C-alpha cells in the first residue's frame with residue numbers, strides 16, 4: 001500500500017500541530033466510537049517482541065479525577081521547591097494539568113511480565129517494554145490530534161497515587177496519565193515555548209555525523 005502525497009501531508013500536519021493541552025479542554029463528551037478509534041491506534045503501536053505490554057485504564061468519574069488532582073497538587077508542591085527565584089515564580093504561573101476539566105483520563109500502563117521473562121528484543125535491555133508503552137502513548141496522542149481531540153500528559157504525580165487510585169496491580173507500571181478532550185484551541189507552538197520556559201532547539205545542533213560530538 002502506497003501513501004499518497006495528500007495522506008503524507010496529513011500525517012505531517014498532525015505531527016506538527018499536536019500539542020500538550022492543559023487549559024483549553026471543553027466538557028463535550030468524546031463519543032465511544034471515537035475513543036475506540038484512538039485506543040485502536042494506540043494498540044497498533046510497535047512493541048518489543050510484539051509484547052503489547054500496555055493496558056488502558058479509562059477514567060470518567062469526578063470522584064477518581066478529584067483523587068488524582070490531589071495527587072498532582074502534592075507532587076506539584078514538591079516540584080515547586082526544586083526551582084529558585086524567578087524560575088520558581090515562572091513555574092508557579094504555569095498550569096500543568098487539566099485533570100478535572102478533561103472529560104476522559106487514560107492511564108497507559110506496562111505489564112513487565114506480559115509474555116514471560118524472556119522477550120525477543122528485550123534480552124540486552126529490560127526497559128524496552130517501557131519504551132513500547134511510550135510508543136502506544138505517542139500513537140494515541142497523534143490519533144487524538146487527527147480527531148481534533150487534545151491530550152495532556154500529567155507526570156507530576158507519584159506512581160503510588162496512580163496504583164492506589166486506579167487499582168493498578170503492583171507489578172504493572174503506570175507509564176502515562178493522559179487527559180483527553182475536545183479543545184477550544186490548539187496552540188501553534190508548545191505552551192512552554194510561548195510562555196518563555198524553553199525554546200525549541202535547532203535541529204542541526206542535535207545531528208551528529210558518524211560520531212557524537214559536543215556542540
Ligand SMILES: Cc1cc2c(cc1C)N(C[C@H](O)[C@H](O)[C@H](O)COP(=O)(O)O)c1[nH]c(=O)[nH]c(=O)c1N2
Nearest residue numbers: 018019020022095096097153154155156190191192
Ligand atoms: C514524558 C512526558 C511527560 C510530560 C509531558 C510530556 C512528556 C513527553 N508534558 C508535556 C510537555 O511539556 C510538552 O510535550 C512540551 O512542552 C512540548 O509541547 P507540545 O507537546 O509540543 O505542545 C507535560 N506537560 C505538563 O503540563 N505537565 C506534565 O506533567 C507533563 N509531563
